[in-house]
Amino acid sequence: MTSPIHNYSEIGKLKTVLLKRPGREIENFTPEMMPRLLFDDIPYLPIAQKEHDYFADTLRDNGVEVLYLEKLSAEALDAGGEEVRDHFLEQMLTESGYASGTIHDALKEYLGSMNNQDMVVKIMEGVRKNELDFVPKDLVSSAENEDYEFYMDPMPNLYFTRDPSACIGDGLSINHMTYPARQRESLFNETITKYHPRFANQGVHVWRDRNHETRIEGGDELVLNDHVMAIGVSQRTSADAIQDIAKNLFKHGQYDTVIAIKIPHNHAMMHLDTVFTMINYDQFTVHPGILGKGGQIDTWTITPGKNEGELNLQHDTDLKKVLKTALHLDDLDLIPTGNGDPIIAGREQWNDGSNTLAIAPGVVVTYNRNYVSNELLRKHGLKVLEVISSELSRGRGGPRCMSCPIVREDLKR
Numbered sequence: 001m002t003s004p005i006h007n008y009s010e011i012g013k014l015k016t017v018l019l020k021r022p023g024r025e026i027e028n029f030t031p032e033m034m035p036r037l038l039f040d041d042i043p044y045l046p047i048a049q050k051e052h053d054y055f056a057d058t059l060r061d062n063g064v065e066v067l068y069l070e071k072l073s074a075e076a077l078d079a080g081g082e083e084v085r086d087h088f089l090e091q092m093l094t095e096s097g098y099a100s101g102t103i104h105d106a107l108k109e110y111l112g113s114m115n116n117q118d119m120v121v122k123i124m125e126g127v128r129k130n131e132l133d134f135v136p137k138d139l140v141s142s143a144e145n146e147d148y149e150f151y152m153d154p155m156p157n158l159y160f161t162r163d164p165s166a167c168i169g170d171g172l173s174i175n176h177m178t179y180p181a182r183q184r185e186s187l188f189n190e191t192i193t194k195y196h197p198r199f200a201n202q203g204v205h206v207w208r209d210r211n212h213e214t215r216i217e218g219g220d221e222l223v224l225n226d227h228v229m230a231i232g233v234s235q236r237t238s239a240d241a242i243q244d245i246a247k248n249l250f251k252h253g254q255y256d257t258v259i260a261i262k263i264p265h266n267h268a269m270m271h272l273d274t275v276f277t278m279i280n281y282d283q284f285t286v287h288p289g290i291l292g293k294g295g296q297i298d299t300w301t302i303t304p305g306k307n308e309g310e311l312n313l314q315h316d317t318d319l320k321k322v323l324k325t326a327l328h329l330d331d332l333d334l335i336p337t338g339n340g341d342p343i344i345a346g347r348e349q350w351n352d353g354s355n356t357l358a359i360a361p362g363v364v365v366t367y368n369r370n371y372v373s374n375e376l377l378r379k380h381g382l383k384v385l386e387v388i389s390s391e392l393s394r395g396r397g398g399p400r401c402m403s404c405p406i407v408r409e410d411l412k413r
Ligand SMILES: NC(=O)NCCC[C@H](N)C(=O)O
Pocket: 037, 038, 039, 157, 160, 162, 163, 182, 218, 219, 220, 270, 271, 273, 274, 395, 396, 397, 398, 400, 401
């Protein structure tokens, strides 16, 4: 059986990608909610949608099939039937804090009365208290904070489809994410994988499912080639989750090397792909802010140990050397965000200047606002397709974060 997922690199010609068009969820909150929802500002929805459509059109114009998360989720529920829909809704309510009780019942009746498409969109947008014809009477529901507007929070980070799951080879990881604001997101990916006719029973490997305590997010998972991965040890991905997925990849897949790269644990650099991406066979973007004064950074090259389930770890501090060894390259080109200028690099990294999406070897999609980094990429021989970015960038993610590649062509060399 041929898996519908085929993603053996960061740079092979992109054939199919999963996106989420920003909807009401990106403006359905107040400034006080922003830190908890991992946003630094509230985007202006009509412009964000225009920008996102421009991004999707740029991909389509370059031969990419664009799939949408909300559509696939609804189709998966349609295909799964009543039982699957009921299970999905129960799980979503449980993970939203309502496993049972009168609010659970009221939400279930409200959402359950919708068709699958409307229900999925409504869950993504969030459910405000004033939408329900419900008067709290019992102790538990009366104890709810009356001043808080929502029963179910919006999920504004959904347009960063990179993070809740990551396609690796012919399978994927469905991620247990770090912050409550994003933890429910991967339930959509799990439902699609299990029940959408395109993915269900088609030989898709799940390298790691979402039922874990340890944390991993797709922005940290970089598929460098058909046997080497790089994974960020970051604010969002823990070392034990990396070791866990490495064991599964080594045991059941064709991967034999995982390079764990430790980056600063902060919001500006929450994932490895906000500071480091692969853009050609031998070219990478790198934010100078992750390197020490002598250019050093902690890496651990993980390979299978002698006995099954054991791992070998080799610690290094020279990223260039580590990548050259793992990828069998004589040399490589690390291109510094903002041309290495501390002010420009800081500004452009903040606006995802390092977060490039390669759609073929040497061809990248970037935000137009990062003009210094873009110019530098061109000087280094890359083809740069710029997309508009005033509103999308307020969510703190760029073209790589906004895309989940499902199929890429294999590399020629
Ligand atoms: N891969 C990425 O770096 N994704 C960007 C995620 C931004 C989102 N506001 C978050 O903090 O999770």
